[in-house]
Amino acid sequence: MDKYLVQRKIDELGRIVLPIDVRKALDLHAGDSVDIGWEEPSKILSLQKSNPICLNCHSQEDLKALPGGKYICRRCLSQVK
Numbered sequence: 001m002d003k004y005l006v007q008r009k010i011d012e013l014g015r016i017v018l019p020i021d022v023r024k025a026l027d028l029h030a031g032d033s034v035d036i037g038w039e040e041p042s043k044i045l046s047l048q049k050s051n052p053i054c055l056n057c058h059s060q061e062d063l064k065a066l067p068g069g070k071y072i073c074r075r076c077l078s079q080v081k
C-alpha cells in the first residue's frame with residue numbers, strides 16, 4: 001500500500017485546495033462530491049470520491065443520471081412517471 005502526504009493550509013472559511021496531482025490521482029473534477037470522514041480518537045481524516053446515490057432513496061443501485069450531476073434509481077423513477 002502506497003501512502004502520500006500533502007500539507008495545505010485551511011483558509012478562514014474552512015476551505016482547502018486539493019493539489020492538481022491529488023485530483024488527478026483520485027479522478028476528482030469540479031462538481032464531484034466527496035465523502036469526508038474521520039476516526040476517533042486518532043482524528044485521522046479521510047476523503048474519497050462519493051459514489052452516486054439516488055436523490056430520493058439514497059440507493060446506489062440501478063441509477064440513471066439526471067442533468068446537473070444528480071441520479072435517480074429506476075425504482076424511484078418508475079414511481080414518478
Ligand SMILES: [Zn+2]
Pocket residue numbers: 054055056057058059072073074075076077
Ligand atoms: Zn431511489
